Amino acid sequence: MFFRCSICSFGLLISVFLWTVSATAQEIKGPIVDAYGAIAKQLIEAGHKSNDSMRKLEELCDGIGHRLSGSASLDRAIEWAQATMKADGQENVRAEKVMVTKWVRGKESCELVEPRSEPISMLGLGGSIGTPAEGLTAEVIVVGSKEELDALPAEKVAGRIVVFNAAMPKYTAENGSGYGTAVQYRGSGAKWAAEKGAVAALVRSVTATSLSTPHTGAMRYGDAKQQIPVAAITIETAMMLQRLQDRGVTSKVKLSMEARTEGEAPSANVLAEIVGREKPEEIVVIGGHIDSWDVGQGAHDDGAGCVAAMEALNMLRKLGLQPRRTIRVVLWTNEENGLAGAKDYAARHQRELHVAGIEADSGGFAPEGFTVEMNDAKKADLALEQLQQIASLLKPIGATKAMLGGSGADVGQLKQLGTACLGLEIDGRTYFDFHHTWADTVDKVNPKELTDCAISLAVASFILADMPQRMGER
Numbered sequence: 226m227f228f229r230c231s232i233c234s235f236g237l238l239i240s241v242f243l244w245t246v247s248a249t250a251q252e253i254k255g256p257i258v259d260a261y262g263a264i265a266k267q268l269i270e271a272g273h274k275s276n277d278s279m280r281k282l283e284e285l286c287d288g289i290g291h292r293l294s295g296s297a298s299l300d301r302a303i304e305w306a307q308a309t310m311k312a313d314g315q316e317n318v319r320a321e322k323v324m325v326t327k328w329v330r331g332k333e334s335c336e337l338v339e340p341r342s343e344p345i346s347m348l349g350l351g352g353s354i355g356t357p358a359e360g361l362t363a364e365v366i367v368v369g370s371k372e373e374l375d376a377l378p379a380e381k382v383a384g385r386i387v388v389f390n391a392a393m394p395k396y397t398a399e400n401g402s403g404y405g406t407a408v409q410y411r412g413s414g415a416k417w418a419a420e421k422g423a424v425a426a427l428v429r430s431v432t433a434t435s436l437s438t439p440h441t442g443a444m445r446y447g448d449a450k451q452q453i454p455v456a457a458i459t460i461e462t463a464m465m466l467q468r469l470q471d472r473g474v475t476s477k478v479k480l481s482m483e484a485r486t487e488g489e490a491p492s493a494n495v496l497a498e499i500v501g502r503e504k505p506e507e508i509v510v511i512g513g514h515i516d517s518w519d520v521g522q523g524a525h526d527d528g529a530g531c532v533a534a535m536e537a538l539n540m541l542r543k544l545g546l547q548p549r550r551t552i553r554v555v556l557w558t559n560e561e562n563g564l565a566g567a568k569d570y571a572a573r574h575q576r577e578l579h580v581a582g583i584e585a586d587s588g589g590f591a592p593e594g595f596t597v598e599m600n601d602a603k604k605a606d607l608a609l610e611q612l613q614q615i616a617s618l619l620k621p622i623g624a625t626k627a628m629l630g631g632s633g634a635d636v637g638q639l640k641q642l643g644t645a646c647l648g649l650e651i652d653g654r655t656y657f658d659f660h661h662t663w664a665d666t667v668d669k670v671n672p673k674e675l676t677d678c679a680i681s682l683a684v685a686s687f688i689l690a691d692m693p694q695r696m697g698e699r
């Protein structure tokens with residue numbers, strides 16, 4: 226989330242699309258294909274016949290709901306994940322305490338005061354300060370970019386609410402989502418507006434498609450001298466304010482937010498394992514993040530990733546598949562607004578040998594394959610060759626892509642330890658329509674696609690944990 230790249234947050238999978246090697250073009254051959262073809266087939270068939278991933282997702286999302294860092298519902302989710310994996314018969318199920326930032330939204334509202342009165346649909350951004358209790362009323366100035374803001378004389382901005390109306394580019398198969406280019410306004414808009422003397426900022430939601438839905442997400446003040454409140458508004462509202470300004474009509478907005486940071490609160494990463502039969506001290510991690518924003522149900526982000534990892538381990542357990550190395554599920558806490566869980570995990574377990582780690586945090590849509598990144602470029606090239614073979618075994622579910630590229634914000638913390646870091650790639654066409662909104666709910670998740678995510682994690686983690694050599698080595 227925070228400063229590294231995950232699809233949830235700042236940055237993006239910038240390098241993902243630079244190196245696409247599709248295994249569909251030609252038949253992939255090699256020792257991994259020969260050794261693990263039958264097991265992959267067995268896992269795919271068993272997973273399609275019966276699996277528990279959708280029930281787990283419903284328990285988490287309908288039973289517990291959204292899970293912001295420091296909230297009681299996140300605590301419940303951490304308890305639930307442990308109980309569920311214990312019931313599945315997993316080994317070494319435990320929670321590892323991590324202190325996380327506790328940001329509280331409080332009551333919030335926004336309304337158009339001039340040229341007419343109308344409520345504005347909004348969501349405060351995570352990390353923002355609140356407004357004075359009576360709210361904050363000011364004229365708005367709309368800019369389409371940072372450059373436009375920079376070009377304005379300070380007196381045009383001072384005392385006003387800056388509206389950032391930067392459009393997120395539409396998804397294309399070639400370039401993926403335009404998240405990376407648009408999210409900078411959510412992250413830094415408040416800082417930039419404050420530097421010019423603005424009293425608050427409103428940011429067009431980071432999505433290319435909208436049915437009048439605001440999208441929250443993390444912001445940061447960084448080294449800002451002045452902190453001002455900031456909220457997301459819908460594409461529709463941002464475009465309307467732009468049109469009014471273009472016609473020379475002055476708009477005035479009232480913003481009220483109780484948002485505040487209440488220090489730190491205890492939270493935890495959740496771990497569970499199938500202990501390896503020959504090299505239990507060597508670890509392959511699979512996981513997602515157990516926290517979410519405080520809206521919707523965090524179904525795609527990242528309930529889906531968590532239950533896919535939990536169910537992958539369950540599938541392997543039920544088939545009695547015990548690999549050479551240990552497979553460890555890690556459900557990281559605080560990905561969305563701090564990354565404290567991932568940082569704690571990487572520091573606490575730095576002496577253990579992490580051969581590989583796979584993060585599922587791109588939504589529970591149809592899996593397309595995997596990305597891999599390693600610090601050592603030569604090892605990364607070899608890891609890619611191995612990944613091509615692994616992904617080719619997922620042809621029956623269409624997850625055959627193998628690419629060099631960013632893995633995930635959480636697992637990426639292990640890269641510095643020399644670990645091969647992988648990201649589960651999914652069909653990302655509609656992910657950002659729901660991302661960080663009240664609409665990220667279980668009904669948006671297709672059970673077959675979620676099952677295929679779990680199968681992909683089961684097959685890849687088993688092979689990486691079982692093949693004689695470590696990923697990235699001959």
Ligand SMILES: [Zn+2]
Binds near residue numbers: 514
């Ligand atoms: Zn996420």
